[in-house]
Amino acid sequence: MTSAPFDTQLAACAQRTEAFLIARLDGLTAAPRLTDAMRHGALGGGKRLRPFLVEASARLFGVEEREYLAAGAALEMVHCYSLVHDDLPDMDNDHLRRGKPTVWKAYDPALAILAGDALLTEAFRVLTDPQLIADSETRSELVAALAVGSGPDGMVAGQVLDIEGETKRLDEDDIFKMQALKTGALIRTGVEMGAILGRADVETRAALVLYGVHAGLAFQIADDILDVTASSHALGKTVGKDVEQNKSTIVSLRGVDGAREILEHAVEQGIRALNGFGQDAEILRILIRHFAEREH
Amino acid sequence: MTSAPFDTQLAACAQRTEAFLIARLDGLTAAPRLTDAMRHGALGGGKRLRPFLVEASARLFGVEEREYLAAGAALEMVHCYSLVHDDLPDMDNDHLRRGKPTVWKAYDPALAILAGDALLTEAFRVLTDPQLIADSETRSELVAALAVGSGPDGMVAGQVLDIEGETKRLDEDDIFKMQALKTGALIRTGVEMGAILGRADVETRAALVLYGVHAGLAFQIADDILDVTASSHALGKTVGKDVEQNKSTIVSLRGVDGAREILEHAVEQGIRALNGFGQDAEILRILIRHFAEREH
Numbered sequence A, B: 001m002t003s004a005p006f007d008t009q010l011a012a013c014a015q016r017t018e019a020f021l022i023a024r025l026d027g028l029t030a031a032p033r034l035t036d037a038m039r040h041g042a043l044g045g046g047k048r049l050r051p052f053l054v055e056a057s058a059r060l061f062g063v064e065e066r067e068y069l070a071a072g073a074a075l076e077m078v079h080c081y082s083l084v085h086d087d088l089p090d091m092d093n094d095h096l097r098r099g100k101p102t103v104w105k106a107y108d109p110a111l112a113i114l115a116g117d118a119l120l121t122e123a124f125r126v127l128t129d130p131q132l133i134a135d136s137e138t139r140s141e142l143v144a145a146l147a148v149g150s151g152p153d154g155m156v157a158g159q160v161l162d163i164e165g166e167t168k169r170l171d172e173d174d175i176f177k178m179q180a181l182k183t184g185a186l187i188r189t190g191v192e193m194g195a196i197l198g199r200a201d202v203e204t205r206a207a208l209v210l211y212g213v214h215a216g217l218a219f220q221i222a223d224d225i226l227d228v229t230a231s232s233h234a235l236g237k238t239v240g241k242d243v244e245q246n247k248s249t250i251v252s253l254r255g256v257d258g259a260r261e262i263l264e265h266a267v268e269q270g271i272r273a274l275n276g277f278g279q280d281a282e283i284l285r286i287l288i289r290h291f292a293e294r295e296h
Helices: A006-026 A032-042 A049-061 A065-086 A109-127 A136-150 A155-164 A172-197 A202-229 A250-273 A275-293 B006-026 B032-042 B049-061 B065-086 B109-127 B136-150 B155-164 B172-197 B202-229 B250-273 B275-293
Strands: none
Touching (some): A006 A032, A006 A049, A032 A065, A032 A109, A049 A172, A049 A202, A049 A275, A065 A109, A065 A136, A065 A155, A109 B065, A136 A155, A155 B109, A202 A250, A202 A275, A250 A275, B006 B049, B006 B065, B049 B065, B049 B275, B065 B155, B136 B172, B155 B172, B172 B202, B172 B250, B202 B250, B202 B275
């Protein structure tokens, strides 16, 4: 890794990802209103943490920027699609996202459903572009990893368990399982995609996945804490939704202090998983601490 | 191809596809209610015409059943996801599909959104399973073709143009473009997936794609004619929706007789595209006539 400060590296990754997404979306001309709604859902917001996870993991293996940028952007498209669908009236019914109207508010619910579908589908197309990722085995494994992380064995399953948690009491195990799927799966997938791009051996890939699991846990618990402690203004989205929707979270079960303890433990375990990587993985250590300490 | 009658071959393909989907869905245990909703949307209905297109095309090249079955099932999952989302209250607001309640009616709209998302995502996972499709280049190309056919350069774009057609008058060119994307793209993709599995050369693949374009056109025009001539009972879904929703179709522009002429022409063109294939492609010739003459 370069020695540039963390914030500089993160901002540079976000800028590259934004440019990639802009160019990619500009190429979609079949239905202009659809592309506009996709732009609304995918551009101009977000810290692009998931692409940065792909990048930080891939750079451990000397992967070329062109390849990790494409993989990171595909992962971000999946993340953005999930937000577009999550915000729908039939789902969370959210009006505000990253400080601007959600896609269904800016357009209409039908177009938001289709824009989400299109972002998801296009992500898989990006991963199979031989101009972007040279090796076909790598392309195929990236698609498989993204499908596992985002589909019915991953993120979507977590969303269903999350909705079920609104009407039944979840115990701590249920909550950990739900969160590992809902938020954790895509974060883990990001680190895993870097390992796939790097053709890492089984043990190395497993160590990075273990780091990713703890990074996902840290991210989610920090999010739950912010939901009760932050302001709407700082967060750029509606806060207090968990309590309002009667959602079970680690915070509702353990309180803020109890949640902070679990958060600290997750950060320690994540950093421990990186023991074999030495100084090269410093950016991943900083990243998991960043997840834990973020204020928005 | 075997010499079994068309109907027998079609039914056998449907049975194999159903069995494949049942087994695949049984393997998804993370969120049981999600899997149930996916089953509701994917199992027990449909003639599985798209998997049969993959099979009929792939068998021109001696592709193994294991491979074309997986590719056909993946295509069918995408078709089913599109129906699940199409039926949503914010989209077509349909209550009946294949003679049973739509997924959102049987469950709820949120679960229908997520079940659709999950079917789409899982389709790409199926295509990248090395146990099902041996060659990585083939897996990657199948994903790319399916993403192009179903995403913002294909089916989803067509759905957006179709919705726009409810509030503005479409001319004949607009309607052909919309239909080529909305219905045609997946049908074309089915034939194309067979060619990809068979590692067909560029010219052979192009000839099959041309056939697929005309097969898609024939399928859609026949559908539009049925919407004004068939009964709800025969069709297993609500009819007369096009007129009710003020949708522009070839039938609304040219009348039933005019539409039948265009349909006949599409069948001829599709059959002409198969000239280089001789007797091997007979099943594809029967298939496009079946599209044109179907009564439900």
